[in-house]
Amino acid sequence: MGEEASVSDWGMIVSFLLGFSFQWVAKKLEKWNAALYARLFAALIGAVWAWCGFVQGGLLQSVAMLGAFWLSYEVIPLPKQNRVPTYDIITELQSKGAKEILVPREKKRALLDIGFSSLFIGIAIPYFWIGSPSPVVELFLLYGFLSMATRLFKRMALFRSLRLFYDQNDHALYLISSVEAKRYPLDQCVDIQVYTAPDILQLFHLFHLFSPHADYTVNMGKTWKLSFDGERVYLNPGSLASMNIFPKPLSSQKEIRIQPFYHPSNWKRMLGKAYFSAVVKGVGAYAALLALLAYWKVDSITIIAAILFFWAINLFISDRVLKIALDMKPVTNPPIQHIIRTICARAGLPRLAVYTTESSDYNGFAAGPYIGRSLIALTSETLKLPRDALAGVIAHEAVHVKKRDVLTFFSREVSHF
Numbered sequence: 224m225g226e227e228a229s230v231s232d233w234g235m236i237v238s239f240l241l242g243f244s245f246q247w248v249a250k251k252l253e254k255w256n257a258a259l260y261a262r263l264f265a266a267l268i269g270a271v272w273a274w275c276g277f278v279q280g281g282l283l284q285s286v287a288m289l290g291a292f293w294l295s296y297e298v299i300p301l302p303k304q305n306r307v308p309t310y311d312i313i314t315e316l317q318s319k320g321a322k323e324i325l326v327p328r329e330k331k332r333a334l335l336d337i338g339f340s341s342l343f344i345g346i347a348i349p350y351f352w353i354g355s356p357s358p359v360v361e362l363f364l365l366y367g368f369l370s371m372a373t374r375l376f377k378r379m380a381l382f383r384s385l386r387l388f389y390d391q392n393d394h395a396l397y398l399i400s401s402v403e404a405k406r407y408p409l410d411q412c413v414d415i416q417v418y419t420a421p422d423i424l425q426l427f428h429l430f431h432l433f434s435p436h437a438d439y440t441v442n443m444g445k446t447w448k449l450s451f452d453g454e455r456v457y458l459n460p461g462s463l464a465s466m467n468i469f470p471k472p473l474s475s476q477k478e479i480r481i482q483p484f485y486h487p488s489n490w491k492r493m494l495g496k497a498y499f500s501a502v503v504k505g506v507g508a509y510a511a512l513l514a515l516l517a518y519w520k521v522d523s524i525t526i527i528a529a530i531l532f533f534w535a536i537n538l539f540i541s542d543r544v545l546k547i548a549l550d551m552k553p554v555t556n557p558p559i560q561h562i563i564r565t566i567c568a569r570a571g572l573p574r575l576a577v578y579t580t581e582s583s584d585y586n587g588f589a590a591g592p593y594i595g596r597s598l599i600a601l602t603s604e605t606l607k608l609p610r611d612a613l614a615g616v617i618a619h620e621a622v623h624v625k626k627r628d629v630l631t632f633f634s635r636e637v638s639h640f
Contacts, residue, residue, distance in 0.1 A: 238292040312404055313386065316397060321390040324460045329442040332421070333382045335484075339427050340375045343500065344368055374428060377402050382441050387460055396449075398439055398458070405437075407449065407456060414450040420481045421446045424492055425550065425581070426457060429500040432549055433582040433602060445478070453604070454583050495547030502537055502544075542591040542598050551578035551600060559606070562614045570621050577617065579603055587616050589623040597624040 317323075344367075384401040396407045421440040424430060428438075439458040440446055446459040482488050512533055516526045545551065554560070554577045567574050575597060582602035591597030599620040605613065 242292045309384070309386075309399055309401060309404070312397075312399055313388075316388045316390060316399075319390060319392060321388040321397065324387040324389055326385055326387050326458075326460045327442050327444065328382065329444075332440060332442050333379060335423055336375065336378050336382075336427070339423075339429070340371050343429060344371050378438075381439070385439060385441055387439075387458065407451065411451055412449050413452065416448040416450075417478045418446040418448065418481045419478050420444065420483075421457065421459060422481045423484045424489060424496055430496040430548065431582070432545075432580070432588075433584040433586055436583075446481075455581070492547055492550075495544055499544055499548030542596055545590050545600065546578065546598075549580040549600065551580050553577070554579050554601070554606070556606075558610065559613065562610070562617060566614065566618050566621050570618075570625050572621060572625055575599055575621060575624060577601065579606055587620050589620045591624070599624070 380402050381400045386399045388397040388399065389395075390397065394409050396409060398405045398407070420443050421438075426436060426438045426440065437454055437456045439456065442459055444459050444461060446457055449456040449458070484493055512529060516529055521529075554563075559577070563575060563577055577599045579601050580603070583604050584602050585605050585608070587599060587601040587605055589597060589599050599617060601613075601616065605616060608616070
C-alpha cells in the first residue's frame with residue numbers, strides 16, 4: 224500500500240520538476256532575449272512528455288502530466304531571488320538620519336507558521352502513499368503543496384531579514400527585507416490598534432477569504448495594527464510606543480487582549496477556520512473524500528451518494544462556518560440597517576442579516592442554505608463606501624439571495640467535480 228509510489232505518482236512529480244526547471248532556465252535567458260527559444264523548447268518537451276504519459280497510462284494520465292507541467296511552468300512562480308537592494312536602501316536611509324527600530328525575533332513565531340503550513344501540506348501526503356487512482360486528484364494536491372511551500376519560503380525569508388526604520392524627515396516607516404521593501408507614510412495612517420500578541424488565527428494566510436493582511440510579525444509580543452487605505456499592516460517592534468511617532472488620539476489606544484490559538488476560548492474558532500481552509504480555500508476535502516472512497520474500492524453509486532451527502536452538509540452549515548472562520552460581526556450601524564430594510568422590502572425578502580469581516584478589499588458575498596438562513600457579508604473596507612454605492616453592493620447580494628444563487632453555485636461545483 225505504501226511501499227512505492229505508482230507510475231502516475233512519479234509521472235506527476237517529474238512533470239512538476241520539469242516545468243519548474245524550464246521556468247528557471249527561461250528566466251535566466253531573459254537577459255539575452257533568448258527566453259522565447261526556451262519557451263518553444265519547453266513546449267516541445269511538454270508535448271513529448273505528454274505523449275510518453277499517453278503511451279504509458281492512457282489519455283487521462285497524459286492530460287494530467289501535461290497539466291502538471293503547464294502549472295509548474297506557467298502558473299506557479301518560483302520563489303523570487305533576493306532582488307531587493309537592501310544594502311543600498313538601508314545605506315540611503317541611514318544617510319538621511321533614519322533611526323532603526325530593533326525588531327526582536329522569536330523562533331516560536333516562525334514555528335507557528337511552519338506548523339500550520341506543515342499541517343495542511345501533510346494532509347496531501349497520505350494520498351500519494353495510498354496510491355490514488357486519479358491523476359487529477361494528484362495534480363490538485365501537488366498544486367496546493369507547491370503553492371503552500373512557496374508561500375512559506377517567502378515568509379521565512381521575511382522573518383530572517385526584516386528590518387524596520389523610522390525617517391523623521393518624511394514621517395514614514397520603512398520595512399526592509401530580502402523579499403520586499405515597503406514605505407508607509409504615517410500621516411496616511413487612519414487607525415491604530417494594539418494587541419497583546421499576534422492573533423495567529425487572523426494572520427495565517429489560509430484563514431482568509433480575501434487578500435491576506437500584511438503580516439510582519441516576527442515575535443509573540445505586543446503587536447501593532449496600522450490601518451491605511453487599502454491595507455492593514457501588522458508588526459511587533461517593542462519600541463513604537465516610546466517613540467511618540469503617532470498623534471495622541473491614535474497612540475493612546477487600549478491594548479486588546481489576544482489569547483493563544485490553543486486557548487479553550489479559541490477552540491471553536493480554530494475548528495471553524497480549519498474546516499473553512501480545507502473545504503472552501505483548498506476544496507481539498509472533496510478530493511480527499513473521493514480518493515479515500517476509491518482506495519476502499521467503493522462502488523460508483525456509493526461514491527456519488529457520499530459526495531452528495533457531504534455537499535448537503537457543507538451547504539447547510541455554510542453560513543455558520545463562514546461566520547466563525549471569517550470572524551464576522553453583525554452590522555449595527557443605523558443608516559446601513561435602514562438601507563437593508565428598504566432593499567429587503569423592495570425585493571420581497573425577509574430582513575437579511577448583514578455582517579462585516581476585516582479586509583482591505585472592496586467586496587461582499589451572500590451565503591446560507593436557504594433564504595430564511597441567508598446572510599450578506601461585507602468587508603470592512605466596503606462599509607466605508609458612499610451610501611449610494613453601499614446600497615448598490617447590498618442590493619446586488621440581495622439579488623443573489625432571492626435567485627438562490629448560493630444553492631446554484633454549490634450544485635454547479637459538485638456537478639463539475
